[in-house]
Amino acid sequence: MSSTNKSLPSTPRTILTGTFTCAWCGLTVSAAAGDGTRRNHCPSCLHSQHVLDHVEGGRSDCQGRMLPIAIAVLRTGDWMVIHRCVRCDELTSNPVCADDNQLILMRMAVRPLAQPPFPLEAFGDL
Amino acid sequence: MPRRVNSPRRRAQAARRPQRYKDVLHSQHGHRGRDFRCVGCRLDVSLDAPGTTHRNHCPNCLASLHVDRRIPGDRAATCHGRMEALSMSVQPDGEWMIIHHCLSCGELSANRIAGDDNALALVRLALKPLRDASIAQRTLLALCPRPTSRRRVTGHPRRT
Numbered sequence: 001m002s003s004t005n006k007s008l009p010s011t012p013r014t015i016l017t018g019t020f021t022c023a024w025c026g027l028t029v030s031a032a033a034g035d036g037t038r039r040n041h042c043p044s045c046l047h048s049q050h051v052l053d054h055v056e057g058g059r060s061d062c063q064g065r066m067l068p069i070a071i072a073v074l075r076t077g078d079w080m081v082i083h084r085c086v087r088c089d090e091l092t093s094n095p096v097c098a099d100d101n102q103l104i105l106m107r108m109a110v111r112p113l114a115q116p117p118f119p120l121e122a123f124g125d126l
Numbered sequence: 127m128p129r130r131v132n133s134p135r136r137r138a139q140a141a142r143r144p145q146r147y148k149d150v151l152h153s154q155h156g157h158r159g160r161d162f163r164c165v166g167c168r169l170d171v172s173l174d175a176p177g178t179t180h181r182n183h184c185p186n187c188l189a190s191l192h193v194d195r196r197i198p199g200d201r202a203a204t205c206h207g208r209m210e211a212l213s214m215s216v217q218p219d220g221e222w223m224i225i226h227h228c229l230s231c232g233e234l235s236a237n238r239i240a241g242d243d244n245a246l247a248l249v250r251l252a253l254k255p256l257r258d259a260s261i262a263q264r265t266l267l268a269l270c271p272r273p274t275s276r277r278r279v280t281g282h283p284r285r286t
Contacts, residue, residue, distance in 0.1 A: 069236075070215035070225055071255045079261055082213060082225055082234065089196075091225070091234035093212075102268045109262070112252035115220040118245055 023049045023065040033097045041068070041081065043100045048092075050085040062088050071109045079105070165191055165208050176241030183211070183224065185243045188251065190235075192228045198237075205231045214252040222248065 019030050022042035033039045041048035048066035051059060064087030072080040072093055079096040096105065113120070160173040166189030175181035180198035183190040190209040195202040207230030215223045215236060223236045239248060256262045 070213045072213035072225065072227075073254045073258060077258045077261065079255060082215065084236070091236060093227075093234060102265045106262075106265050106269060109255040109265075111216045112214045112222055115216060116249075117220075117222055117239065120249065123246070123249055 020049075023047055034099055035097075037095075037097075039097060040094050041066075041083070041097075041100075043097060046081060046101060046104050048083045048094070050087070050090060062090070064088060066090075066092065068104070068108060071105065079109075081105075081108075162191075165189055178238050178240045180237065181240050182237050183209075183226065183243075185240060186247070188224060188243065188247050190226050190237070192231065192233060192235075194235075203233075205233070207231055209235070211247075211251055213254065214248070222252070224248075224251070 019028050021028050022045060024047035025042060025045040027042055027044050029039065029042055029044075031039055040052075046068040048068075050062040050064045050066050053060040062085060064085045066083035066085050068081050069084045070082040072082055074080060080093040081096055081100075083092050083094065084090070085092075161170055162173070163170055164184035164187060166184060166187040169184055169186050171181070171184055173181055175185070182194065182198060188211040190211075192203050192205040192207045192209050193201050205228060207228045209226040209228045211224050212227035212234070213225045215225055217223060222239045224239060226235045226237065228234075
């Protein structure tokens with residue numbers, strides 16, 4: 001909770017209370033998720049927008065669309081979505097919300113195994 | 127009169143000359159100028175990798191070092207922290223990319239895998255989201271709610 005309070009002055013309050021339009025699918029999403037945290041990606045297509053500068057912490061001038069590229073797992077077992085900005089190639093990681101599209105999440109998680117660079121049959125013996 | 131014989135230790139000290147300065151070995155591209163040593167497993171790694179011209183991680187343990195900022199090889203980052211492989215991503219043409227996470231400053235970076243990377247470490251990294259059974263099972267159950275029980279229900283009236 002303290003981390004969200006610390007990041008609040010850098011983010012405008014209208015983002016937390018209002019809605020935003022997804023940069024990819026055009027869905028109008030409320031900025032507050034069901035559990036009270038601030039949502040930073042569309043729950044339907046998981047795309048995000050580059051409005052926060054994650055290196056210096058302020059607002060970003062890029063405003064580019066951010067594409068979900070991977071699923072990362074924290075030590076606690078929680079999933080994070082890794083986004084990449086299509087304009088400036090910045091990488092960010094954001095926690096998964098409870099109402100995110102499970103089909104896209106699972107598709108990203110199993111995507112490396114669908115196109116392996118080497119045959120995976122040898123790993124069956126291990 | 128016989129000369130006094132020196133002890134072998136003193137003779138060796140007198141015979142030793144100062145070592146020459148070997149600047150040829152430690153210049154920029156001389157001996158081991160294109161190698162690095164992994165911070166994780168201390169493996170000596172050559173920069174020449176099959177399949178990629180920008181090797182930045184150890185082929186054995188996939189650890190890296192935070193020395194580049196935007197362009198591979200620019201050496202512009204001042205962090206020099208250790209970067210651990212965080213997850214696996216796939217480019218649209220099917221190439222695997224390792225997402226590295228800097229342990230000291232939290233920066234993320236992506237790099238293509240090389241041809242001699244440890245295949246077991248790569249597959250373990252790709253399977254990481256699916257190993258934790260709770261979230262993966264919950265996601266799968268949300269996608270297809272109990273396909274076996276539904277088949278049993280539809281098959282039951284046909285049998286009776």
